Amino acid sequence: MSDPTQRRSRxxxxxxxxxxxxxxxxxxxxxxxxxxxxxxxxxxxxxxxxMLTTDYADTSELQANIREMVTDxxxxxxxxxxxxxFVQSGVVQHAELHLxxxxxxxxxxxxxxxxxxxxxxxxRDRDIHTYGFLGYPVLQTAxxxxxxxxxxxxxxxxxxxxxxxxxxxxxFNSFYGRxxxxxxALLTPTPRLPGTDGRKMSxxxxxxxxxxxxxxxxxxxxxxxVTDPARKRRYDPGNPxxxxxxxxxxxxxxxxVIDRVNRxxxxxxxxxxxxxxxxxDAVNRTLYPIRERRKLYEQEPQRVGEVLEQGTEKARxxxxxTMGEVRKAVRLR
Numbered sequence: 216m217s218d219p220t221q222r223r224s225r226x227x228x229x230x231x232x233x234x235x236x237x238x239x240x241x242x243x244x245x246x247x248x249x250x251x252x253x254x255x256x257x258x259x260x261x262x263x264x265x266m267l268t269t270d271y272a273d274t275s276e277l278q279a280n281i282r283e284m285v286t287d288x289x290x291x292x293x294x295x296x297x298x299x300x301f302v303q304s305g306v307v308q309h310a311e312l313h314l315x316x317x318x319x320x321x322x323x324x325x326x327x328x329x330x331x332x333x334x335x336x337x338x339r340d341r342d343i344h345t346y347g348f349l350g351y352p353v354l355q356t357a358x359x360x361x362x363x364x365x366x367x368x369x370x371x372x373x374x375x376x377x378x379x380x381x382x383x384x385x386x387f388n389s390f391y392g393r394x395x396x397x398x399x400a401l402l403t404p405t406p407r408l409p410g411t412d413g414r415k416m417s418x419x420x421x422x423x424x425x426x427x428x429x430x431x432x433x434x435x436x437x438x439x440x441v442t443d444p445a446r447k448r449r450y451d452p453g454n455p456x457x458x459x460x461x462x463x464x465x466x467x468x469x470x471x472v473i474d475r476v477n478r479x480x481x482x483x484x485x486x487x488x489x490x491x492x493x494x495x496d497a498v499n500r501t502l503y504p505i506r507e508r509r510k511l512y513e514q515e516p517q518r519v520g521e522v523l524e525q526g527t528e529k530a531r532x533x534x535x536x537t538m539g540e541v542r543k544a545v546r547l548r
Contacts, residue, residue: 226251226401227364229260229303234280236287237423238498239408239416241505242466247368247403249292257298258362258530261285261523264303264310268351269334269343285519287426290509295522303358305527308534312541313350313357319386320353328352329375356380360395361534367398370405391544394537406466409459411440424498426505433502434495442487443480453480453487460487460494468497 228248236245251257261281267274285300293300303309325331331352334343359367359380367377377400384395407415410422417423424436442460446453455461455477464473472493479485512518542548 223254223256224365225256225258225362226366226368227258227260227359227362227398228368229262229265229358230284231262231266232277232280232284233266233418234276234283235425235427236284236291237416237418237425238463238467239410239423240287241291241426241501242408243370243405244368244403245288245291245293248288248298251368251401252294252297255366258364258533259288259293259298259300260306260358260530261300261302262358264354265351268345268348268354269338269341271345271347272341281523282516282519285523286509286512287505289512289519289522290426290505292505292508295526299526299529300522301527301530302523305523306361306531306534308361308531308538309354309357311538312361312534313354315541315545316357316360316383316387317350317353319390320356320383324379324382325349325352328379330372352376352379353383356383359398360384361537362530363396363537364398365396366401368401368403370403374400374402394540394544406462408466409462411436413441413459426502427509428502429506430495430499430502433498434492437491437495437498438488440491442490446487449486450483452483455480460490464490464494464497467501468494472497 228244230240230244248257248259261284263277263281266277281302288300289295326349331349334348355376356379359377360383367373367380369377377398381397384397388395410416410420411424412420412422414420414422424433428436437460440460443453443455443458445451445457458480461476461480464476468476476485476490476493480490
């Protein structure tokens with residue numbers, strides 16, 4: 216018989232509010248969140264403070280982007296009865312813990328974070344040589360530790376951030392006594408989803424298929440998608456292994472369609488237009504229930520605000536319990 220005093224393992228994950236979500240967000244994180252909510256005590260937050268680390272100069276679309284993103288969360292199947300959805304900036308305990316952890320985090324730990332060095336090399340249109348951007352992994356650490364999360368669903372590129380969280384938790388515990396568990400990375404299968412131009416699907420590349428796109432929009436976007444560059448004529452054999460359309464088939468189509476496309480493309484039995492139509496059918500089948508749920512929230516937009524308000528209040532209570540322990544351990548009160 217289970218012990219009713221034992222809580223389920225807790226997970227924590229978030230997204231920066233960039234507006235409507237696309238297929239890459241669905242395959243890379245959101246579908247996994249929906250599955251995990253049945254097995255974990257799930258906390259998912261709108262990372263609006265993290266957005267400020269790179270996009271601090273223009274916040275004009277921030278609130279609209281939050282509403283659109285959370286609407287997509289709910290449409291994709293995140294259930295407020297199972298998962299706690301909240302806004303990071305509505306829980307000031309994140310900032311308080313971030314400040315305390317920043318006092319004990321060695322500078323060298325932050326400078327060696329791979330994504331920090333990568334961003335400095337690749338982001339040229341914004342000035343990210345800021346204190347906040349260097350320290351954002353400490354804010355991520357606070358996001359995780361303030362809920363004493365046992366696991367963090369991440370892709371492989373984010374594993375170093377979880378390891379840094381473990382190191383900071385270990386360092387805090389060595390100074391002040393054991394307050395924090397060391398969270399584990401829950402590796403999320405994150406297929407590299409190509410956009411319509413073959414590059415990684417991204418809003419900034421204008422190559423994305425959005426969860427809210429109507430069927431005819433999906434059909435139109437996929438009809439123009441790039442394919443195997445060596446297949447110039449209908450009767451030329453193709454190579455699915457280098458075709459972005461086939462990459463999407465492998466995520467959204469069933470085994471029979473995948474096998475058929477893989478076989479018939481190589482022998483030119485199927486043309487690119489027919490292949491794209493099969494993909495459009497599969498994508499639209501995937502998006503149909505998401506569109507239907509989205510309509511309900513669009514008809515009652517206040518429901519999104521209510522979900523976030525209730526979730527943020529619950530998150531605040533959990534975070535404050537942790538901060539009470541932190542303040543006591545550090546002897547701040």
